[in-house]
Amino acid sequence: MDIPLRLSPADMRRLGHLAVDEVVDHLATLRDRPVGGPPDRARMEALFDARLPGGPADPVEVMEQAMAQLRDFIVHTDHPRFLAYIPGPSTFVGAVADFVASGLNVFAGQWIVGAGPAVMERTTIDWLRTLCGLPETGGGLFVSGGTMANLVAVHAARSRRDGLVYVTSQTHGSIRKGLRFLGFDEGRLRIIATDDRHRMDVAALRRRVARDREEGLVPSCVVATAGTTNTGAVDPLGALADLCAAEDVWLHVDGAYGAAAVLSDRAGDLLEGLGRADSIALDPHKWWYQPYEAGCVLVRDETTLTDAFAMNAEYLRETRHGTAPLNYYDLGPQLTRGFRALKLWMSFKTFGLDAFRQAVEHGIALAEHAQDLLLRGDRWDVVTPAQLAIITFRPRLPGAAPGRVDDLTxxxxxxxxxxxxxxVMTTEIGGRPVLRLCITHPETTARDVTDTIALLERLADEAAGGNGRA
Ligand SMILES: Cc1ncc(COP(=O)(O)O)c(C=O)c1O
Incomplete structure (x- = not known):
């Protein structure tokens, strides 16, 4: 007799093997295919079958239909020449971990049904806590990404003491979005000036905190960034930690992208002071090569998370019993939650930390290589130097009005x-567009970078009517 909503073991294997073949073929041939193309919604909607299915269909046919629709209609953020944004490649091991976690439908929210996953998540968090230099009182949890990690951290900071929040123009938009979500009054946001390298100006912060205190206001939290999205700049974490300690203000470090570089000695100096933060956002789905979604929030004192998020529900009483229960619903916003930690746990164990270190350093080195190439000719102005894995630049058009350069960019x-x-996409620096390369893919080669810059020069020539220099 058929079991409702269950495939036969043979069909499950058929479908599963097909899925593995699809993913392996994708990864094996990706470099030779285009990164993607401009999305055309009308064309997609005309092609896609939008009818609500009534009866059953062969699962393999359904899968093939899905793949046909997916293959051509995504930009491959995991492509070695996807240099537009920070999110990027993922390890096959991470993808398999996601499959296993959902295949077993692991519930990683509470102790009695998910003790094994809770201990594995705790182990993974401990690895990250140690790498970032946080003390043993620390802890944290996996969340969907940097946006949620920032939201959780800022909520913890405001639960400790509500008051003013200090950011810069380079702080990622998710902080303000999160604050809005938390009902924060924007009038209590302070935007601190940056120095010539787009880092928070510590003296300006000190003056502003002093002025706010004189006016009887209460500073709550400084949001520093380790690896800004626009330029890869790292705020002066040590000096900010000194100031926050002296002022008894929470220091949150948004390291969604850049904290991954703690593995690298090359970035070591830049990230000095990271371990003095009260909270850190860190995204394994960015520069640690995990499939979406994998974000992580770490705190210096785990009780700050329980103070902010602990929940009580009559039907969860038993989850508080047993040996040292670890209920992640007490540490973050979700009760039902998937087992995101597994992908990083399996990837770290499979490849070892050294492989991750080398991959991160490869990105840093390639951004520096791109800088050398851009500076070599007379076609480009480097706007911000290679920092972590990001470099920004714009075409050089001697004598041209800024508006023309912006348009060409x-x-x-x-x-x-x-x-x-x-x-390659743009961002804005000082109100003007710049091209930005984010080179985080471990398989991007020096040749890819050379060829990409040659492409940009050809496109500049075409856009300027055959002569990008004119
Ligand atoms: C510095 C920084 N913080 C936060 C985020 C948001 O992360 P997510 O897209 O994972 O929510 C990003 C995204 O690029 C980022 O670069």
């Missing part, structure tokens, strides 16, 4: 989307 970026060989 944007046209080069949209040209890459049409071309498909590599993807």
């Amino acid at each position: 944007r046209r080069i970026a949209t040209g890459t989307l049409r071309d498909g060989f590599a993807l």
